[in-house]
Amino acid sequence: MSGDGTAGGLPETAAEHSGPPEQDPGTDAQRVVAGRAREGMFGVTGSGDTSGYGGLRVPAYVPPAAERPFGGWFDEVADGLFDGMGRRGIPSDAVLRITVDRGEITFYVDRRHLVGICRTFRDEPDLRFEFCSSLSGVDYGPDVPQRLHSVCHLTSMTYRRRVRVEVAVDAEDPRIPSVVDVYPTADFQEREAWDMYGIVYDDHPALTRILMPDDWEGHPQRKDYPLGGIPVEYKGAEVPPPDQRRSYT
Amino acid sequence: MSIDAEQDSGARSGADPFSAEARETTEGRVYTVTGGDWEDFLDDAEQEERVVINLGPQHPSTHGVLRLVLELEGERVTKARSVIGYLHTGIEKNTEYRTWTQGVTFVTRMDYLAPLHNEAAYSMGVEKLLRISAPKRAETIRVLLMELNRISSHLVFLATGAMELGSTTGMTFGFRDREEVLHLLEFLTGLRMNHAFIRPGGVAQDLPENYREKVLEFCKVMENRLTDYDKLFSGQPIWKQRLSGVGYLPLDACLALGTSGPILRSAGLGWDLRKVQPYCGYEEYDFDVPTSNDADCFSRFLLRVEEIRQSLRIVRQCLDKMESGPVMVDDPKIAWPAQLTIGPDGMGNSLDHVRKIMGQSMESLIHHFKLVTEGFDVPPGQVYVPVEAPRGELGYHVVSDGGTRPMRVHVRDPSFVNLQAFPAMAEGGLVADVIAVVASIDPVMGGVDR
Numbered sequence: 001m002s003g004d005g006t007a008g009g010l011p012e013t014a015a016e017h018s019g020p021p022e023q024d025p026g027t028d029a030q031r032v033v034a035g036r037a038r039e040g041m042f043g044v045t046g047s048g049d050t051s052g053y054g055g056l057r058v059p060a061y062v063p064p065a066a067e068r069p070f071g072g073w074f075d076e077v078a079d080g081l082f083d084g085m086g087r088r089g090i091p092s093d094a095v096l097r098i099t100v101d102r103g104e105i106t107f108y109v110d111r112r113h114l115v116g117i118c119r120t121f122r123d124e125p126d127l128r129f130e131f132c133s134s135l136s137g138v139d140y141g142p143d144v145p146q147r148l149h150s151v152c153h154l155t156s157m158t159y160r161r162r163v164r165v166e167v168a169v170d171a172e173d174p175r176i177p178s179v180v181d182v183y184p185t186a187d188f189q190e191r192e193a194w195d196m197y198g199i200v201y202d203d204h205p206a207l208t209r210i211l212m213p214d215d216w217e218g219h220p221q222r223k224d225y226p227l228g229g230i231p232v233e234y235k236g237a238e239v240p241p242p243d244q245r246r247s248y249t
Numbered sequence: 250m251s252i253d254a255e256q257d258s259g260a261r262s263g264a265d266p267f268s269a270e271a272r273e274t275t276e277g278r279v280y281t282v283t284g285g286d287w288e289d290f291l292d293d294a295e296q297e298e299r300v301v302i303n304l305g306p307q308h309p310s311t312h313g314v315l316r317l318v319l320e321l322e323g324e325r326v327t328k329a330r331s332v333i334g335y336l337h338t339g340i341e342k343n344t345e346y347r348t349w350t351q352g353v354t355f356v357t358r359m360d361y362l363a364p365l366h367n368e369a370a371y372s373m374g375v376e377k378l379l380r381i382s383a384p385k386r387a388e389t390i391r392v393l394l395m396e397l398n399r400i401s402s403h404l405v406f407l408a409t410g411a412m413e414l415g416s417t418t419g420m421t422f423g424f425r426d427r428e429e430v431l432h433l434l435e436f437l438t439g440l441r442m443n444h445a446f447i448r449p450g451g452v453a454q455d456l457p458e459n460y461r462e463k464v465l466e467f468c469k470v471m472e473n474r475l476t477d478y479d480k481l482f483s484g485q486p487i488w489k490q491r492l493s494g495v496g497y498l499p500l501d502a503c504l505a506l507g508t509s510g511p512i513l514r515s516a517g518l519g520w521d522l523r524k525v526q527p528y529c530g531y532e533e534y535d536f537d538v539p540t541s542n543d544a545d546c547f548s549r550f551l552l553r554v555e556e557i558r559q560s561l562r563i564v565r566q567c568l569d570k571m572e573s574g575p576v577m578v579d580d581p582k583i584a585w586p587a588q589l590t591i592g593p594d595g596m597g598n599s600l601d602h603v604r605k606i607m608g609q610s611m612e613s614l615i616h617h618f619k620l621v622t623e624g625f626d627v628p629p630g631q632v633y634v635p636v637e638a639p640r641g642e643l644g645y646h647v648v649s650d651g652g653t654r655p656m657r658v659h660v661r662d663p664s665f666v667n668l669q670a671f672p673a674m675a676e677g678g679l680v681a682d683v684i685a686v687v688a689s690i691d692p693v694m695g696g697v698d699r
Contacts, residue, residue, distance in 0.1 A: 007450050026680070033688035035629045061629035061651055102377055130504050133635065134644050134661035151646060153633045153661070157504075160525055164633065185507025188669050189661075196341075211334040211698055221342050242346040247621040248653050 030099055032108050032168055034149070035061030036141045060144060066100040073161060074105045081107070082128045084120035102126035106164040111176050114167055118182045121154055121163070129154035129163065137193035141223040142171075150176050150199055152186075169199070171222075178204035196221035278323075302680075303686050306335045310413045310422060310684045313694035315668075319675075319683060326683060331668055331676040336698035348377050348624030350585075351656060354445045356645075359660060360696030361442060362405050364431035365391075365398040365434075366638040368447035371658070373528065374634040374647035375449035378627045379583065387451035387576045388529045392566040393464070394437065394446070395636075399603075400471065403553045403560075403640035407478060409689035410550070414491055418483060426474050433467045436460070439596065451577035454589050461568055465598040473581045478554055490651035495676040496686040506670045510641025510663050511552045512690065516544040523636035533564050533570065535640055543697050545687040556639075584624050586617045624653040631657075640664050660699060664692035 038058040073097050079134050082092050094113035099106045109117050121129040131154070138149040146168035155162050178201035179186045190201040191210040198219035199208055209216060218225055229241030239245075263440040270281045271293065280290045305316040314335035320328035340359055343354040356371045357364040369391050376382060381607045383391070408423025431441040437456055438446040444454050499510065500516040513520055521538040523531040539555040541548035577584040586606075587598035606614040629651040634645040641663030667690050674686045 034631070035656070038652075045319060057541075058651070063288065063630070102380065102632055103633060106631075132507055133642060134633065136646050136657075136659035136661070138631075138648055138657045138659075140650070140656070151631075151659075153644065153646065155518060155694075157525075162633065162635075165629075183507070184505045185331060185669060188665060192665075209334075211337040213334070227339075227342060227346055242343070243606070245346075 003243060017030070032063060032166075033060050033144045033146070034063050034140060036143055045215045046206040053213065058187060062104070063097075065097050066105075070071070070098070070100050070105065073159070074100060077105065077127060077161065077163060080124055081117070084124040084127065085117065087114075087119055088116055090116045090120070104162070104164060106166055108166050111167045111169060114165070115177050115182060117165065117178055118152070118154070118179045121165070122182055127156065128158040129161075131155040131157055132185050135183075135186050135189035135193065137197035137199050139197055139222050146170055147223075148174050148197055148199055150193060152179065158213070171198070174198055175200045175202055177202050178207075180204055195219065198222065226238070260362070263303070266403070270654055271515070298415075299327075304334070304683075310687070312413070312482075312687055312692055313685065314408060315692060315694055315697075316682065317687070319589050319680065321680060322681050322683075326662070326675055326678055326680060329672045331671050331685065333668065333694070333697050338699065339660055340699050341660065344655050347655065348653055349449055349627055349655060350624060352658060355450055356369065356658070356660065357443050357445055358695065359686075359699050360638065360643070360662060360664065360693045362402040362693050363398055363640070363643070363696075364442055364444055365394045365447060366636055366643055367660075368444065369395055370634055370636040370638075370643050370645045371647070372447050372449045373636070374632050374658075375627065377632040377634060378630055378647060378649050379449070380628075381450065381578050381580065381583070383451045384575050385530070386572055386574045387453075389457060389567055389571050390452050390529065390576060391569075392529050392534070393564060394434070394444075396563045396567070397430055397434060397437075397467075397562045399428045399639045400557050400564075401434070403557050404430065406553055406639075406688075406691045407482075407550075411482075413688050414488070415482075415686050416488070416510055419630050422474075426471065429467060430472075431469055433463060436463055439563055448577075450580070450583045451575070453585070455576050464564060464568060468565055471557070471561055475554065475557060479619040483551065483554070488550075489547060489624075491681070491691075492545065492550060492685055493543075494545050495678065495682045496546040496549075496689050498670055498674050502670070506673065507666045509640070509668045510637070510639070511556070511665065512667060512670065513641065514538065514540045514667075515548040515552055517542045522635055522642060526635070528634075529635060534566050536560075536562050538680070546685045549689045558584045573650065581616070582620070586620060626651060626653055627655075635661070638663055640693070640696075641667060651666045660696075662696040662699065664694075664696045665699075666690050668697060 014059045037060040040054045070078060078097070078098060085092060085094065090113050094110040094117060095107050096110055097108040106130055121127050132152060133155045134153040136151050139150055140149065148169050148171055150167045152165040153162060154165060169176060176199055178190055180190065187205065188210060190204055191207060194200045194201060194207050195209045195212050196219055208214065212220065227241070228242035229243065231241060232239045265456045271278050273397045282290050301322045302319045302321060303316065304319060306312040306314040311317060316332040316335065318330045318332060319326050340355050344355050347355065353368050354373060359367050404423045404427040408420045408427065411419025411423060418638050434444070435441045437460060438444040452507060498512060498516060500518055503516045509520065517540055519538045519540045522528070524538050536559045537560070539552050541552060587602040589596055590599040592600060606617050614691040626647040628651050631646065631648040633644055633646045642661065643663055644661035646659040646661065647655060671686060675683045678686070
């Protein structure tokens with residue numbers, strides 16, 4: 001999967017944007033992969049394939065783009081968002097993909113316009129997402145292009161709605177603009193995402209570690225950071241630490 | 250090594266082992282004050298205009314291992330910052346190495362004063378990913394447990410808050426009554442804390458036979474005892490003077506800082522997820538959301554006492570609503586195959602089940618083994634499920650990549666987010682008010698640090 005970097009991209013669209021010049025225009029238009037590919041079953045490798053399931057291939061999950069009408073108030077919010085973005089001079093293709101899944105709407109956005117989009121969500125009278133509920137990092141593992149995601153859950157107390165705004169970046173270039181200006185509550189939460197995932201939030205007022213000690217090395221919640229632990233003896237047998245036990249997927 | 254060091258320091262301080270020790274650093278002179286030795290420090294520091302005080306992380310007034318750094322000019326706090334992370338245990342990462350069901354045992358240990366809210370929110374997240382919903386009886390049991398848990402959590406707020414402000418009677422009252430709740434929870438779920446009772450798909454087992462009488466008995470006791478708090482606190486001049494007008498945080502600041510729960514409601518917005526975005530059938534219950542316009546510590550105290558009353562109302566309604574039926578989804582691929590019973594060696598799988606899988610049905614044994622060791626698959630996707638925990642919006646952002654283990658479990662813990670409002674509430678006030686402010690935020694460090 002790691003060599004699959006440019007597959008499914010939308011050629012040339014991102015080049016028209018007038019964002020900060022240091023970012024590669026090609027990367028943000030990639031398709032959003034949110035899962036990892038699997039093969040086989042039962043987590044067994046190295047022994048002969050006795051079950052016949054060894055040839056099983058499950059591709060990585062790609063959330064399907066939603067089609068209009070999205071249903072319910074989702075269309076209203078999407079229309080309001082695009083109108084507001086237009087008024088603010090944000091190109092409409094800054095929203096890379098919209099998905100509707102399990103009754104929740106997700107906007108995958110171009111990181112260069114994240115702050116503008118959040119401001120639109122907050123300030124537009126027919127959106128009014130005045131409350132940032134949660135901001136969290138997600139790491140989809142080393143094999144996934146743009147593995148690091150920063151996920152913002154916005155709440156509109158006026159209309160009692162919730163949306164998710166998601167940005168995906170590569171681990172090699174994990175820079176995302178900070179939304180602290182728009183939602184001051186993101187302060188601690190962005191520090192946590194930096195601490196745990198190494199996502200660099202540009203223009204954050206004080207991006208320091210928050211849960212780990214200041215001199216800690218590495219970002220513990222990344223998938224390639226070991227869980228740690230020691231084998232435990234139980235009734236004469238040795239139980240390996242959790243990250244070395246058999247995993248079935 | 251450490252013993253030597255202790256002996257050294259003991260020898261150094263010589264005559265008075267309790268004097269405030271001072272040492273020179275690049276930041277200036279640093280004192281270690283342990284109590285009873287403030288005068289030594291004050292004599293020295295009389296000429297200083299600006300003093301930086303480090304409070305905690307081990308301090309009885311900081312609500313757990315919370316560390317506060319305060320910059321003072323005289324008695325006035327000019328700058329306040331909180332330092333957290335002392336109780337970080339990596340629970341979120343640990344859940345990624347266990348099955349979806351095992352995750353419950355981890356999340357219940359985060360905000361340890363609201364374990365059942367954590368369990369319920371996590372389970373609802375997994376259920377939403379699975380596109381299933383718990384049976385009606387399980388939902389009612391969840392509401393019952395969550396409301397009992399809210400009562401016990403608010404009682405700890407009263408107890409610790411009172412102790413931090415010097416009212417030890419309040420502390421004994423609070424913990425005495427919380428004990429009643431914990432006894433009841435132990436009777437209902439088997440454990441006082443860290444229950445792991447609410448599971449994806451429902452609850453672990455049905456309530457014990459005479460739960461009704463026990464819960465009603467508790468309601469009666471609690472309703473009587475609640476008047477004690479009004480007698481002790483609500484009209485008491487010292488309590489009022491310590492809390493009124495202290496820790497002011499208006500509504501716009503609450504929204505900007507993401508503050509939720511009683512702090513938000515004390516600023517006048519009746520935002521309670523049980524009312525505005527009901528879950529678990531809360532829309533069927535009759536209760537009020539108390540609010541205030543004072544936005545200070547005293548109103549937050551009053552609101553919490555009132556919320557206990559409202560929770561008792563909901564608990565009584567739960568008993569009436571409890572309809573018979575299963576407490577776990579009717580799906581053998583998700584529901585635990587064995588029912589728990591009390592055996593001669595304590596609680597465990599029911600003997601009938603053991604007899605069946607060991608003696609009669611090989612398939613049942615395989616099924617049991619697979620479900621317990623491997624767990625169940627959850628279709629890929631992500632959800633965000635918020636519930637109204639005692640401290641505010643407790644949100645679970647659960648991501649699945651289609652496997653038998655969570656890809657990511659993020660907890661939006663209300664204590665963590667609310668703690669950001671601490672500088673805004675404390676700066677400009679007196680040192681004594683800092684304690685009142687922290688008490689009114691009521692952070693639980695297990696939830697803050699996770």
